[in-house]
Amino acid sequence: MNQACLSEALYQAGLEFDSSDFAALFLLSFFLAVMCAPLVLWWYQRRVEKLMRTQGSGPSRGADDPSKVAESPTAFAGEGQVLIDAAAQGARGAFEAVRHGATVFAVIAGLVMTVSAMFLDNEDLASPSAWLLSAVYALVVTVGAITPLLIMQSALKNKRVWIMVPFALLVALILEDLAFDTTMSVADRVSLSATGAIAVALLYLAIIGRRIRNVVPLLTLLMFFILGALYAVIIPIGTFTEACESGVVALVGLVLLIALPWLLTRVGFWLTGFLTDAYERNAFSDSQFQVGLWSLIIVLVIAIDTTVDDDDVMFSVWSLGIVLAWVLAAVAYGRRLRRLKPWAAPQPLLLLRVFSSRRDTHRLLDDVTYRWSFLGPIHLVGGPDLARDYLEPHELLLFLRRRLREQFILDADDLTVRLTRLEQRADPDARYRINEFFCLDDTWQLTVQRLLGLAPVILLDLRGFTRDRAGTAYELELLASSGALPRTVLIYDERTDEALVAETLEAVPGAGLSDEQIVHENDGDSVERVTAALAAAAAGAR
Numbered sequence: 424m425n426q427a428c429l430s431e432a433l434y435q436a437g438l439e440f441d442s443s444d445f446a447a448l449f450l451l452s453f454f455l456a457v458m459c460a461p462l463v464l465w466w467y468q469r470r471v472e473k474l475m476r477t478q479g480s481g482p483s484r485g486a487d488d489p490s491k492v493a494e495s496p497t498a499f500a501g502e503g504q505v506l507i508d509a510a511a512q513g514a515r516g517a518f519e520a521v522r523h524g525a526t527v528f529a530v531i532a533g534l535v536m537t538v539s540a541m542f543l544d545n546e547d548l549a550s551p552s553a554w555l556l557s558a559v560y561a562l563v564v565t566v567g568a569i570t571p572l573l574i575m576q577s578a579l580k581n582k583r584v585w586i587m588v589p590f591a592l593l594v595a596l597i598l599e600d601l602a603f604d605t606t607m608s609v610a611d612r613v614s615l616s617a618t619g620a621i622a623v624a625l626l627y628l629a630i631i632g633r634r635i636r637n638v639v640p641l642l643t644l645l646m647f648f649i650l651g652a653l654y655a656v657i658i659p660i661g662t663f664t665e666a667c668e669s670g671v672v673a674l675v676g677l678v679l680l681i682a683l684p685w686l687l688t689r690v691g692f693w694l695t696g697f698l699t700d701a702y703e704r705n706a707f708s709d710s711q712f713q714v715g716l717w718s719l720i721i722v723l724v725i726a727i728d729t730t731v732d733d734d735d736v737m738f739s740v741w742s743l744g745i746v747l748a749w750v751l752a753a754v755a756y757g758r759r760l761r762r763l764k765p766w767a768a769p770q771p772l773l774l775l776r777v778f779s780s781r782r783d784t785h786r787l788l789d790d791v792t793y794r795w796s797f798l799g800p801i802h803l804v805g806g807p808d809l810a811r812d813y814l815e816p817h818e819l820l821l822f823l824r825r826r827l828r829e830q831f832i833l834d835a836d837d838l839t840v841r842l843t844r845l846e847q848r849a850d851p852d853a854r855y856r857i858n859e860f861f862c863l864d865d866t867w868q869l870t871v872q873r874l875l876g877l878a879p880v881i882l883l884d885l886r887g888f889t890r891d892r893a894g895t896a897y898e899l900e901l902l903a904s905s906g907a908l909p910r911t912v913l914i915y916d917e918r919t920d921e922a923l924v925a926e927t928l929e930a931v932p933g934a935g936l937s938d939e940q941i942v943h944e945n946d947g948d949s950v951e952r953v954t955a956a957l958a959a960a961a962a963g964a965r
Contacts, residue, residue, distance in 0.1 A: 456645075474831055475806070503959040503961070507954060510958075511794075513765075518576045518577055520759035521572055521573065523756065525572055529565040529569055531744070634811045637709070643716060700817075703846075705850055706851075708850035708852050766797060770798050771879065772957065776803075776806075777884060777888050778807065789812065797854055800856055800858055802858045802874050803858070804867055832861065845858055845877070879910060880961040883895075883914070886918060908934055908935075
């Protein structure tokens with residue numbers, strides 16, 4: 424084997440690698456992750472449904488075993504309005520941190536884009552109109568890029584409508600930029616316009632959909648390493664073909680085809696495993712993970728300077744300035760986060776519900792749990808209806824490794840271990856986490872019994888409650904028989920069988936509900952009313 428040939432081929436292969444190619448690979452990985460996310464979520468939900476129908480090592484005990492229903496925790500010693508104000512303050516603090524970082528990025532990146540475009544395009548530096556046009560272009564790009572983050576972190580209603588404004592601006596900018604480019608044919612301009620609009624649409628889809636936001640960051644990393652493995656194989660094989668004999672090419676190509684994909688895939692799973700371990704240690708929250716990925720995508724899209732005839736465009740003035748803006752924005756975001764203080768007296772919330780596939784029912788729970796996450800951790804029994812909504816990075820990684828069963832409670836001993844490891848700390852953004860307990864068919868009742876003793880306030884979502892919902896009827900009867908009903912808030916809608924609720928409670932002596940404990944979804948301002956009722960329950964104001 425010719426050692427000189429191999430050395431030369433490896434050297435030439437190294438020259439072929441370009442940082443702009445890596446940026447393009449990452450962007451391609453992101454787009455593929457967005458497109459594959461619905462399939463992964465569907466597959467994950469089907470797996471959860473299958474596991475929930477299986478049996479564990481033993482049946483769970485019913486509510487007639489009082490030893491399994493822990494004593495109710497101490498209620499918050501204060502007024503309910505204090506909790507409402509604390510939740511609002513926490514949400515404002517989290518939004519201000521994102522806004523501060525996004526503003527730093529927009530200002531610096533906008534200045535870099537304006538100045539570099541003027542100098543690199545040889546514009547008339549003395550022309551005010553040229554400076555104004557360049558500044559407007561930079562403003563539209565940066566504002567359109569960061570606005571989705573601000574909208575999704577805000578308390579605005581109809582966020583899907585608001586987010587269409589920056590989306591339309593970016594698409595209009597793409598169309599305008601290509602419409603006046605006389606160096607390309609009409610077909611090329613139409614093709615690039617469609618491609619740009621689709622790319623922007625995928626970016627916005629990844630940030631606006633809660634379910635997709637949950638899985639895209641991790642899928643992007645895995646896709647990047649898979650595509651990187653293919654890229655790392657194709658380039659060396661081409662250089663070996665040019666520099667070496669056919670026998671050497673065949674041997675080296677075989678080794679690369681086997682070794683590089685395996686190695687890079689292993690590195691990818693190791694890195695994702697490292698990130699999920701860091702997530703489990705509260706190093707960052709799911710929201711921070713999503714903000715980090717979105718901002719990185721923005722940097723890669725804007726930083727690729729196609730106006731510079733350079734072999735490595737990522738080292739242009741434009742690109743380095745954008746990267747610097749991203750670094751400074753991350754520092755500003757981190758400094759603001761360090762100012763946030765989690766609620767000192769966390770109030771865990773137990774969420775029980777009628778399993779439902781209707782998206783409109785999930786939206787109310789999303790808004791309520793987001794607000795309450797600034798007050799304390801939220802415990803819920805996982806189900807196929809919310810499995811995709813509250814999918815966390817470590818759960819996704821276990822699913823992709825075909826180890827999702829490890830997340831399920833198999834018996835009473837397994838439940839005890841899970842409860843001792845229950846996460847009660849707040850993340851760096853001052854939010855507490857949602858602790859999802861996945862149960863088998865014979866362990867969910869025991870899990871509900873044990874969770875009753877961990878939460879001073881309980882939310883029971885009875886929307887869609889009918890006689891067919893035996894599991895929810897069991898939970899309602901358990902709340903009444905265990906004495907937990909006074910600290911429970913119930914949500915009704917037009918589908919709730921209120922007569923059946925009354926009938927179930929009548930079977931338990933002394934059980935009853937006050938009007939303040941019941942929130943009808945069709946009354947308007949349901950989120951505010953549910954939050955206020957929960958705060959009153961946590962404060963013992965009944």
